[in-house]
Amino acid sequence: MDERSVWEKIADQLRSRSMWMLHYCTGCGAVELPPSMTSRFDMERLGMGPMATPRQADILLITGYLSVKTLRRVIYTYEKMADPKYVIGFGSCTINGGIYFDSYSTINRLDYYLPVDLYIAGCMPRPEAILNAFNTLMEMIRKGEANGWKRYKENYEWYKQNQLRSLGEVIVHDEFHE
Amino acid sequence: MTNSMNNNVAEILEKAKKLFDVRVEDIAERQHKLIAENDKTIPLLAFLKESGYSHLSILTCIDWIEEKRFELVYILFNWSNGVTLLVSTFIDRDKPVFYTVKDMWPTAEYYERDVHEFFGVEFEGNERCRLPLFLELWNDLPPLRKDFDPLKFSKEHFPDREYEKDAIHEAKIIRADLEDTRGDING
Amino acid sequence: MGEVKLFFGPNHPGMHGNFSVHMYVEGDIVVKARPLPGFLHRGFEKLMERRLWYQNLALIPRICVPEPDINEACYAMAIEKIAKVEVPERAQWIRMIVLELARIANHLWSFGGIGGPTGMYTSMFWSVSDRDRVLDIFEELTGARIYHMYIIPGGVRKDFPPKLEEKILKLMDYLEQRMPEYETFILKNRILHTRLKGIAKIDTETCLKLGVTGIGLRATGVPYDIRKVDPYLFYDKVEFEIPTATEGDALARMSLKPKEIRQSIRIIRQALEKMPAGPVNTKISDGNGLRIRVPKGMAYARVESTRGEYGYLVVSNGEETPYRVAVRGASYPQGLYGVEHLLPGTRIDDVPIWLDTMGVCAPEIDR
Numbered sequence: 001m002d003e004r005s006v007w008e009k010i011a012d013q014l015r016s017r018s019m020w021m022l023h024y025c026t027g028c029g030a031v032e033l034p035p036s037m038t039s040r041f042d043m044e045r046l047g048m049g050p051m052a053t054p055r056q057a058d059i060l061l062i063t064g065y066l067s068v069k070t071l072r073r074v075i076y077t078y079e080k081m082a083d084p085k086y087v088i089g090f091g092s093c094t095i096n097g098g099i100y101f102d103s104y105s106t107i108n109r110l111d112y113y114l115p116v117d118l119y120i121a122g123c124m125p126r127p128e129a130i131l132n133a134f135n136t137l138m139e140m141i142r143k144g145e146a147n148g149w150k151r152y153k154e155n156y157e158w159y160k161q162n163q164l165r166s167l168g169e170v171i172v173h174d175e176f177h178e
Numbered sequence: 179m180t181n182s183m184n185n186n187v188a189e190i191l192e193k194a195k196k197l198f199d200v201r202v203e204d205i206a207e208r209q210h211k212l213i214a215e216n217d218k219t220i221p222l223l224a225f226l227k228e229s230g231y232s233h234l235s236i237l238t239c240i241d242w243i244e245e246k247r248f249e250l251v252y253i254l255f256n257w258s259n260g261v262t263l264l265v266s267t268f269i270d271r272d273k274p275v276f277y278t279v280k281d282m283w284p285t286a287e288y289y290e291r292d293v294h295e296f297f298g299v300e301f302e303g304n305e306r307c308r309l310p311l312f313l314e315l316w317n318d319l320p321p322l323r324k325d326f327d328p329l330k331f332s333k334e335h336f337p338d339r340e341y342e343k344d345a346i347h348e349a350k351i352i353r354a355d356l357e358d359t360r361g362d363i364n365g
Numbered sequence: 366m367g368e369v370k371l372f373f374g375p376n377h378p379g380m381h382g383n384f385s386v387h388m389y390v391e392g393d394i395v396v397k398a399r400p401l402p403g404f405l406h407r408g409f410e411k412l413m414e415r416r417l418w419y420q421n422l423a424l425i426p427r428i429c430v431p432e433p434d435i436n437e438a439c440y441a442m443a444i445e446k447i448a449k450v451e452v453p454e455r456a457q458w459i460r461m462i463v464l465e466l467a468r469i470a471n472h473l474w475s476f477g478g479i480g481g482p483t484g485m486y487t488s489m490f491w492s493v494s495d496r497d498r499v500l501d502i503f504e505e506l507t508g509a510r511i512y513h514m515y516i517i518p519g520g521v522r523k524d525f526p527p528k529l530e531e532k533i534l535k536l537m538d539y540l541e542q543r544m545p546e547y548e549t550f551i552l553k554n555r556i557l558h559t560r561l562k563g564i565a566k567i568d569t570e571t572c573l574k575l576g577v578t579g580i581g582l583r584a585t586g587v588p589y590d591i592r593k594v595d596p597y598l599f600y601d602k603v604e605f606e607i608p609t610a611t612e613g614d615a616l617a618r619m620s621l622k623p624k625e626i627r628q629s630i631r632i633i634r635q636a637l638e639k640m641p642a643g644p645v646n647t648k649i650s651d652g653n654g655l656r657i658r659v660p661k662g663m664a665y666a667r668v669e670s671t672r673g674e675y676g677y678l679v680v681s682n683g684e685e686t687p688y689r690v691a692v693r694g695a696s697y698p699q700g701l702y703g704v705e706h707l708l709p710g711t712r713i714d715d716v717p718i719w720l721d722t723m724g725v726c727a728p729e730i731d732r
Contacts, residue, residue: 024376025383027405028430028728031511034477035500038493052378067731069314070375070383070404077376096339099424102329102415103408104321105313108336124511166335168315205664206446208595233576235667235676238691251678253665253693260595262665264678285576288701296410312403312731321411328411 004144015058015084016138022057022081023050026074027064029090029124036127046134054080059137062114064124065093065106068167071113075163078114085149086137089119090130098123112162115148187261190229198222211264219267220277223252227282230256231263237279237289239297243324246271248299252279269299278303296322368396371713375404379482379717382430384727386704386720390713398708398716400701405731413690418444418518419655421687426512428692429729431474434467435670436677437516440690442597443679444518446664448649456520456647458640461598462533463506463515464668465629465636469540470499471671472622475721476551479619482717485556495543498536505529518657520646530637537630544623552620561616565719567707568613576698579673580621581723585613591669603635615722625671656685670695672724694729701730 004012025033037043037050051057054077066074078087089110092098097108110116117140120133140146152159191210194200198218203211214222231254240249252265269276278301280287290301291311298320301307310316319326368389374380385401409428413421425440426433438460445452473496480489500510506529507513507522515522551557567577569585582589588607592600608624610617649657659681667676672695682688694700699707703723708716 022376023378025381027383028427028511030382031430034474034489034493035497038477038490040494040497050378054376065407067404067406069312069406072314073375073404097332097336099427100407100412101338102332103412104318104326104328104331105406105408106336108332109339112337126510162337166337168317205662209446209665211663232573233578235576235665235674236678236691236693236697238678240680240689251663251691253676253678255595255667255674257589257594260591262595262667264663264665283576284574284706285698285702288697312406314403321408324414326411328408328415 009144012141012144016141017047019046019048019059019134019138020051020057021048021059021061022054022077023052024054024060024074024077026062026066026070027091027093029061029063032124032127032130033061033063036130041127041131043131043134046131046138048134054078055082057081058085060085060087060114062087062089062094062110062116064091065098065100065103066110067105068107069105071107071163072167075113083149084147086117086141086146087114087148088133088137089116091125092121092123095119095121107166113159113166115151115159117146117148186259190226194222194225197225205264208260209262209264211266214265214267216267216269216276219250219252219265220279223254223265223279224282226254226263226265230258231261233257234279234283234286234289235262237286237293239293239299239322241271241297241322241324242268243271248274248297250276250293250299274299276301278307280304294320296320298323367391373713373716374401381478381481381717381721381725382727384700384720384725384730386708386716388708388713388716393713395708395711395713395716398704400704402701402727402730405728407732409732410690410692413687415686417655417685418649418657418659418687421690422514422517423512426514427728428732429670429675429694429726430511431726432467432471432670433512434463434516435668435675436692437514438464438598438668439666439675439677440679441516441518442666442668443664443677444649444659444681446666447662447679447681448518448659450519450647450649452520453644453647454641455524455643456645457598458636459521459525459645460516461600461603461636462633462640463503463513463521464598465633466499466502466533468629468671469626470496470503472626473499475622475671475724476547476619478721479557479561479718482714482721483557483560485551485554485560487554488551488557491547491551495540498539502529502533502536505532517646518659519649520644522646524645533633533637537633540626541630544627547623548620552616552623557619558616561614561619561718561722563612563614563616564715565615565711565722566613567723571707575702577673577703577723579669579671579695579724580618580625581673581699583607584610584617584621586611591667591674595667597666597668599636599639600632602639603632605632615718618722658683658685659687667693672696672726675729692729692732694726694732696723696725697730699723700725700727 094110100106201213233255235253247268254263374385375383383404389397425436473492476492477489507515572582590607605628661683663680675695676693678691680689
């Protein structure tokens with residue numbers, strides 16, 4: 001089952017010790033991130049830190065509901081990130097829509113558009129849950145189970161088709177309307 | 179609030195009744211609703227703005243679908259005596275056009291874009307009224323109209339997660355268990 | 366030198382929340398700016414028409430993420446105005462304590478927010494951990510850290526648990542002795558002081574023209590506070606002052622925050638003292654407990670949030686669900702019109718400071 005070469009196994013061991021999380025607050029879950037980053041819960045002891053640019057980040061944290069307008073940007077961001085990359089869905093609304101199940105502007109299921117490695121349930125998940133999720137993700141990376149980025153490449157057509165179905169067009173316009 | 183200020187409010191409401199022929203409803207202490215005719219609303223707003231009700235809290239819209247009309251509500255606030263006036267006017271639902279107040283309150287430009295986006299009301303004189311603001315690539319009915327069904331839209335566009343397990347059935351089993359051991363969980 | 370089009374946000378460490386500003390810049394001066402809201406649009410106003418009056422309580426705190434209690438308070442107060450219900454006295458005092466605790470939490474949060482754009486992360490580490498102490502009180506009181514759903518139409522959900530009052534008083538003592546430290550070590554710190562002084566200036570006339578309320582207005586010297594002008598709850602029965610500054614710049618706005626925290630501490634102490642014993646909630650209407658019906662009518666309720674006037678217009682048709690709810694986000698004027706017309710002329714690196722100190726909060730604009 002494990003198709004990784006020895007070098008990949010070693011690389012995964014090392015990767016799991018230094019994870020950079022993209023600093024993108026897509027939803028209200030972002031309000032629990034500063035407490036988990038700062039002194040009380042201190043995420044940095046796990047070797048994790050926030051990163052400003054998608055090019056250098058390993059983890060894309062989807063903090064909550066995604067409106068279609070944000071999803072367009074999130075897909076751009078995800079495709080910009082370098083391999084290997086991991087996606088964590090944060091909160092009930094990424095799993096099945098949560099309380100926004102009938103909203104006309106938010107999606108109901110994140111793994112239909114992007115490959116999700118791990119979900120954190122709850123609204124909102126506590127900082128302890130976030131840290132626990134990061135620990136689990138590290139464990140998954142070590143075992144070679146977190147390969148959402150490979151799935152995205154293999155099923156690229158399927159993901160694109162789903163994105164087009166819900167978003168109409170994956171393109172970013174500017175606000176000047178020229 | 180002191181007595182003189184209350185008199186002041188009464189005076190303004192009296193004047194508004196006489197000059198602009200409005201109907202006044204009292205909602206609470208320091209909160210009144212003024213229902214004006216279509217063509218007298220803008221002069222009424224200008225008059226109230228001059229009389230101290232200079233803060234526009236919000237401009238919003240209500241869809242009365244059974245009466246086939248939209249109600250536009252302008253909420254004005256007076257910083258000196260703390261009185262809120264809700265100025266409301268009705269426009270035709272099939273031909274929703276009204277006049278802009280962006281010259282009186284510059285922020286109203288964005289409220290009008292907001293109302294246009296969610297209800298489809300056009301504001302004459304606001305050139306950027308038709309531009310999208312919150313929604314991107316929207317091509318359905320304006321979403322806050324009563325005849326728009328968000329659940330149907332969501333089902334069409336955003337697929338749901340399909341559960342293999344019947345969660346509701348399981349919940350019933352668990353609940354029955356609880357009833358055996360601990361009695362009614364509602365109690 | 367040509368103009369360059371620059372997208373600032375939504376994915377940017379200097380941007381607070383999911384909001385975007387598109388600009389044309391020449392050198393590093395902004396020439397034209399347009400706000401781009403809507404990334405957090407969930408259609409709350411539509412969803413609320415589809416839920417029961419009580420079900421909405423789970424929905425509304427999510428409109429303003431850092432300070433959720435004001436939503437519940439506004440919604441509850443508007444319903445009480447329509448139904449003409451008298452809320453028990455104790456519930457009113459408890460609501461005041463909760464709102465003031467939320468104000469303290471949000472002011473501390475904004476000290477964390479200013480850490481990013483100025484590069485002074487000490488501020489963030491201090492204030493976020495102090496905010497967690499307030500959240501612990503909330504957790505004990507309501508069971509949740511962020512979204513409390515504690516204030517309900519007709520009162521509050523439950524009475525204070527035992528010994529909570531002492532804990533609140535102890536926290537107030539702690540925060541009070543902490544405030545001078547914030548003022549000396551953070552606001553007078555060279556990094557923050559030189560970075561904020563004279564930046565993002567705004568004058569009274571512009572504020573009043575735009576309808577900017579809250580700290581943005583008070584930093585220009587106008588003591589307008591809804592708690593004084595249009596008192597809700599029992600704000601007319603407690604003594605407090607409204608701190609103002611005259612400079613109208615980012616530093617003035619930041620320096621008002623510790624002063625406001627002090628006033629909140631004062632209000633909480635008085636409220637704890639004056640709070641009588643008694644019931645904490647009352648019924649809005651007869652019939653099934655959760656399926657209440659609110660009589661026909663329309664009312665607007667507003668509170669003073671940390672960013673300014675926050676209001677709900679609630680329209681009832683006499684049904685089990687609201688007919689229409691409209692939300693007035695406190696940062697609507699400065700976040701949309703203000704960004705478009707006040708940002709041109711500032712430098713790019715001052716834009717996040719402008720957005721942060723004016724209190725532009727994306728979820729309440731988008732709803």
